[in-house]
Every structure is written in C-alpha cells, then in structure tokens.
Amino acid sequence: MLNKLKKMGVIFMTAILLATAGCTATGDEKTPITPNNDIQPITPNNDIQMSTQSPLTPNNDIQMSTQSPLMNTYKLLNNEKKLTIGYLGGSITLGTSAGDITKSWVNRVSSWFGEQFPDATIETVNAGVSDTATNFGIYRLRNDLMNTNGHDMPDLVFVEFTNNDFIYASQNEDDLKLQIESLILNIWGCNPNAEIIAISTSTSRVPSRTMYQSLFEKYNLTFIDVGYPLRKKMREKKSDTEGKIYYYTTDNLHPSARGYEVYLDEIVKVIKPYLTNLAPKDKNLTDYNKSKPVTESVNLILSPKVISADKLKHKGAAKLTDSPISFSQFGTALTRSTVQFTASSIHLSGESTITAEFSGSALGVVMQLDKVGFEMRWKVDGGEWKEFAVNDKSWPFQRYNHPQVFMMEHNLSQDKHTVVIEFSKNTDVRLGGILVNE
Numbered sequence: 001m002l003n004k005l006k007k008m009g010v011i012f013m014t015a016i017l018l019a020t021a022g023c024t025a026t027g028d029e030k031t032p033i034t035p036n037n038d039i040q041p042i043t044p045n046n047d048i049q050m051s052t053q054s055p056l057t058p059n060n061d062i063q064m065s066t067q068s069p070l071m072n073t074y075k076l077l078n079n080e081k082k083l084t085i086g087y088l089g090g091s092i093t094l095g096t097s098a099g100d101i102t103k104s105w106v107n108r109v110s111s112w113f114g115e116q117f118p119d120a121t122i123e124t125v126n127a128g129v130s131d132t133a134t135n136f137g138i139y140r141l142r143n144d145l146m147n148t149n150g151h152d153m154p155d156l157v158f159v160e161f162t163n164n165d166f167i168y169a170s171q172n173e174d175d176l177k178l179q180i181e182s183l184i185l186n187i188w189g190c191n192p193n194a195e196i197i198a199i200s201t202s203t204s205r206v207p208s209r210t211m212y213q214s215l216f217e218k219y220n221l222t223f224i225d226v227g228y229p230l231r232k233k234m235r236e237k238k239s240d241t242e243g244k245i246y247y248y249t250t251d252n253l254h255p256s257a258r259g260y261e262v263y264l265d266e267i268v269k270v271i272k273p274y275l276t277n278l279a280p281k282d283k284n285l286t287d288y289n290k291s292k293p294v295t296e297s298v299n300l301i302l303s304p305k306v307i308s309a310d311k312l313k314h315k316g317a318a319k320l321t322d323s324p325i326s327f328s329q330f331g332t333a334l335t336r337s338t339v340q341f342t343a344s345s346i347h348l349s350g351e352s353t354i355t356a357e358f359s360g361s362a363l364g365v366v367m368q369l370d371k372v373g374f375e376m377r378w379k380v381d382g383g384e385w386k387e388f389a390v391n392d393k394s395w396p397f398q399r400y401n402h403p404q405v406f407m408m409e410h411n412l413s414q415d416k417h418t419v420v421i422e423f424s425k426n427t428d429v430r431l432g433g434i435l436v437n438e
Contacts (some may be wrong), residue, residue: 001171004159006250006354010290011041012252014286015253016212021061023141023142023146023190023191024145024152025190025340027302030116034197035190035219036086039207040409041321043077044166050405051072052436057160057416059430067220068274069197069220069221069222069274070156070157070195070222070271070274070275070410071195071274071280071286072194072195072285072286073195073274073275074274074275074280074282075283075285076120076155076285077117077120077275078117078348079119079283080120081119081121081369082120082122082123082153082217083113083117083120083121083123083154083155083156083291084119084123084124084125084151084152084153084156085109085110085123085124085125085154085155085156085157085158086107086115086125086127086154086156086157086158087120087125087126087127087128087145087157087158087160087234088122088127088128088132088137088140088141088144088145088157088158088160088161089127089128089132089137089158089159089160089161089164089199090126090128090129090130090131090132090160090161090163090164091129091130092128092160092163092201092254092255092256093105093126093127093128093158094126094128094129094130094329095107095159095258095260095328095330096258096273097125097130097249097250097251097254097255098130098255098257098260099256099257100155100207101330101334102334103221103257103260103261104260104265105199105226105252105255105260105263105267106126106330107124107126107315107334108127108159108261108263108264109158109264110124110238112264112268115389116275116406122330123151124277124331125145125151125154125192125331126330126331126332127140127144127145127329127330127331128160128329128330129144129327129328129329129400130327130402131164131299131402131403131404132161132164132168132327132403132405133161133162133164133165133168133184133405134164134179134180134208134403135163135164135169135175135179135189135364135405136403136405136438137159137183137303138179138183138186138304139304139306139341139366139435140181140341140404141183141186141187141190141304142186142190142304143341143417144329144331144339145157146186146187146190146194147190147367148202150331150332151331151332153190153194154194155191155193155194155195155302156194156195156196157187157194157195157196157197157199158196158197158198158199159170159197159199159282160182160198160200161208161212162200162201162202162206162208162209162227163202163206163208163253163420164196164329165206165208166202166206166207166209168312168398168404171231172213173207174238174297175217175410176207176208176211176214177211177296177297178297178298178299178300178301178410179213179301179407180211180212180215181282181295181296181297181300181302182300182301182302184196184215185275185292185295185300185302186223186301186302186304186377187209188288188292189302190291191287192287192288192289192290193270193286193287193288194220194288195222195288196222197219197222197224197267197271198213198216198220198221198222198223198224199224199263199267200212200213200223200224200225200226200227201226201227201263201295202226202229203228203234203351204227204231205339206302207402208253209225210403213225215296215393218286218296219292219293222270222271222323223265224266224267224270224271226263226266226267228263228349229262230249230255230259230262230264231267232262233259233262234247234248234249234309236257238317246264253257264358270430275319277399281355286320298411299361299362299410299412299437301361301410301437302361302437303437303438304362304435304436304437305435305436305438306341306366306433306434307356307433307434307435307436308342308343308357308432308433309342309344309345309431309433310344310354311356311433311434312346312431312433312434313354313355313356314353314354314355315352315353316348316350316351316353316423317348317349317350317351317352317423317425317427318346318347318348318352318353318354319346319347319349320344320345320346321345321346321347321430322343322344323341323347323368323430324340324341324342324344324345325340325341325342325345325347325364325367325368325403325430325433326338326340326341327339327341327403341366341403341432342366342432342433344385344429344432345353345430345431345432345433346431347429347430348423348428348429348430348431349413349427349428350422350423350424350426350427350428351391351423351425351427352422352423352427352433353420353421354420354421354422354423355419355420355421356418356419356434357416357417357418358416358417358418358419358434358436358438359414359415359417359436359438360412360414360417360436360437360438361408361409361410361411361412361414361437362407362409362412362435362436362437363380363407363408363409363412363417363419363434363436364406364407364408364409364434364435364436365405365406365421365431365433365434365435365436366403366404366405366406366431366432366433366434366435367403367406367410367430367431367432368401368402368403368429368430369390369398369399369401369402369403369404369429370400370401370428370429370431371399371400371401371402372399372427372428372429373388373390373391373395373396373398373426373427373428373429374389374391374410374423374424374426374427374428374429375387375391375423375424375426375427376389376421376422376423376424376427377421377422378408378419378421379419379420380417380418380419380424381413381417381418382418386408388406388408390424394397403432404433406436419434
C-alpha cells in the first residue's frame with residue numbers, strides 16, 4: 001500500500017510540473033467556534049460581467065424532458081420562486097484566489113441565477129474548504145452544507161473535488177468510486193429532491209475526473225468540465241500586458257478572477273438549456289431516492305460518524321488537548337468564519353498508541369498536519385499491520401499546517417471492531433478523531 005501511495009505522490013508532482021437521516025448539525029465536535037459579526041449576506045453583484053445579461057425567457061420550441069437533470073431546479077425557480085444553492089469543494093470552491101470574493105465561480109454562478117430569475121430568491125451556501133477531497137466532504141456534508149442552520153436546505157448542489165481527489169486522497173479507484181457514490185447518496189439522504197452538478201477543475205485526465213464523469217452519467221446527473229477550457233485559455237495567453245506570468249490563474253492551479261469567469265461561461269453553456277423551457281404544470285418534485293440506479297459499490301458510507309479524540313484511548317507521547325480541528329469557510333456570507341470539525345485533539349509528538357472500538361465498514365483518521373508529518377501503522381481486530389506515512393519519502397507536500405483526512409479501511413464487516421494505531425518517533429501531528437461508518 002505504501003509503495004502505491006509513494007507512486008501517487010510522484011504522479012502528482014509530475015502533474016504540477018506539466019500544468020506550468022435528519023441533516024442538522026449534531027454533536028460537540030461540529031459546532032461553530034466564533035461567528036464573524038461582520039458577516040454580510042450574499043447578494044447578486046451587478047458589477048460582475050456575465051455571459052448572458054438578459055433574464056431567461058420560456059422557450060416554446062423546447063419540450064422539457066422528464067429526464068432533465070435539472071427538472072426540480074427548474075420547477076423551484078419558476079413555480080416556488082426560490083432556490084438554495086450549495087457548493088461543496090476545496091480551495092477552488094472557497095474562492096479566495098479571485099481576490100474579490102464576489103468574482104469567485106461560486107458567487108458568479110449565484111449572481112447569474114439571480115440575474116436570470118429576478119423574481120426568485122437565490123440563497124448561497126459556500127462549503128468550500130481548502131485541501132479537502134471527497135472523503136472529507138462525506139464527513140463534512142451534514143454539518144457544513146446539508147442542513148437548515150441559518151439557511152434553507154440546499155436544492156441544487158455543486159460538487160468540486162476532482163483536483164483534490166487526485167492530489168490528497170489516499171485510495172485506489174475502487175475506494176474513490178465508493179466515496180463518490182456515498183457522497184451522492186448522502187446528499188439525497190438529506191434532501192431527496194436535491195439535484196447535483198459535478199464541476200471538474202482538473203486540467204489533465206486524472207482518474208478522479210474520469211470517475212466523477214462516469215458515475216454522474218450513470219446517475220443522470222450533470223457533469224461540467226471547466227478545467228480543460230481553462231487550460232486551453234492558459235495556453236493561448238500565458239501572461240498579461242504587464243508581463244506577469246499568470247493571467248487566468250494565480251499560481252498555475254488556482255483561478256484568478258479571469259479564470260473564474262471562464263468557469264462561469266462553461267457552466268452557463270451546460271445549465272442554460274435546462275432552464276429555458278416552459279414551466280411544467282406538474283409542480284411535484286422528483287424524489288431521486290426512488291429513481292436511483294443500482295449502486296456499483298458495496299459498503300457505502302451512508303452513516304458517517306466522527307469519534308472524537310476524547311473518546312479514544314492513548315498512551316506514550318500523546319496528550320489530549322482542547323485544541324479543535326478546524327477550518328475556515330464562507331457559508332452564507334462574504335467573509336469567512338472558523339468552524340470546528342472536532343472539539344478536541346490528541347497531540348502526538350513521538351512514539352504513541354491509539355486504541356478505539358467502533359462499528360461498521362469504514363475507518364479513517366482526521367489530523368491537523370504540520371511540517372514534521374507522521375509515520376503510522378494499524379491493525380483491526382488483531383489482523384495484519386498496515387502502514388501509512390507523510391514524511392520525506394511519502395506525500396512530502398502534505399507537510400504544512402492544514403487539516404486532512406486519511407481513509408484506512410473501506411470494506412470491513414458491519415460488526416464491532418477494535419483498531420490499534422501506532423505512531424513512530426518521527427511524528428508531530430494532532431489527531432482529531434477517527435472516522436467510521438455506523
């Protein structure tokens with residue numbers, strides 16, 4: 001396993017060079033730390049130049065198919081006159097590389113909806129968190145997005161993880177397939193009427209892009225490629241009039257305001273045809289739980305749970321602290337707030353052992369990494385030892401201050417289990433808890 005992960009790290013570095021069921025927040029480990037009193041609600045920005053400025057009008061020549069992947073969105077906009085749009089992703093969804101946050105792809109898209117449907121109320125929930133992939137998204141979903149904590153339950157959900165699934169996620173393609181399907185079904189577990197759009201920001205044909213496209217086609221969901229069009233633009237124009245190296249991105253990866261405008265254009269090209277037909281007389285919304293296809297994966301993560309650090313047994317160079325695992329996100333605002341993922345953590349500063357009992361098929365850890373990294377091995381129910389590390393030889397780019405999830409097991413039995421995790425002396429991280437599927 002470790003050799004495979006090392007190879008993936010090499011692939012990632014090469015790619016960078018080439019690129020030159022209620023869903024409300026529960027539990028102590030997932031509560032906001034300190035809301036920002038300066039938060040401003042998101043409203044459409046009339047200063048943003050959109051690809052289409054005039055409101056959408058019904059098109060009598062186009063018959064709305066009952067198989068339209070945006071049928072519910074269309075009905076809500078035209079009949080209910082309101083839509084809550086959720087965005088789940090990494091730093092590209094967070095959007096700070098735009099400089100002016102109103103020019104990120106998230107706020108450009110929400111503003112576009114507001115301009116095209118001026119009689120409808122458009123609500124935005126931005127759950128983008130830097131450095132997170134699909135695996136982290138599954139465990140963040142209910143607390144960060146699919147709830148009614150200060151906003152309506154999202155009706156339309158954009159998912160953007162193709163880059164980070166390739167860069168950060170430590171699993172094979174079967175595990176990634178399981179995670180993507182789990183994410184889809186968890187969204188529908190919260191809102192069976194929600195429609196989902198995958199946004200691919202990858203500028204190369206990485207496995208995560210292919211997997212998202214394949215599964216979204218199977219589920220009759222919308223897949224939009226914005227990465228390839230941006231790459232084409234980048235090749236055409238590498239610098240601005242002042243000779244700066246980056247024009248459409250800030251670092252050859254994260255889009256600038258101009259890059260996010262390219263994203264908007266590509267998204268509008270795809271979704272506009274689904275939103276320009278006569279409103280159907282039938283106002284009933286499709287329940288996607290009743291029409292979903294047979295899943296391709298077994299042991300789907302449909303009951304994600306975090307067992308917090310204070311519930312784990314520890315010994316050796318390990319100390320329980322009240323330091324949370326946290327990150328910042330925008331939510332419904334134009335300014336970021338800090339949100340807790342777990343309320344406590346165990347500081348591992350050398351040779352140490354963690355023991356925990358849990359139930360279900362999945363097992364992972366959530367950590368706050370830093371410049372040292374870690375070396376660990378684990379065994380479940382007295383089985384064989386398995387290894388994983390973030391060090392000089394394996395995933396060295398992860399050694400900076402950020403929270404990260406590492407999934408260790410996906411196909412355990414649904415029974416009760418005991419896991420023993422040992423950390424070597426070359427470790428300095430904070431463990432926020434273990435992730436399971438109960």
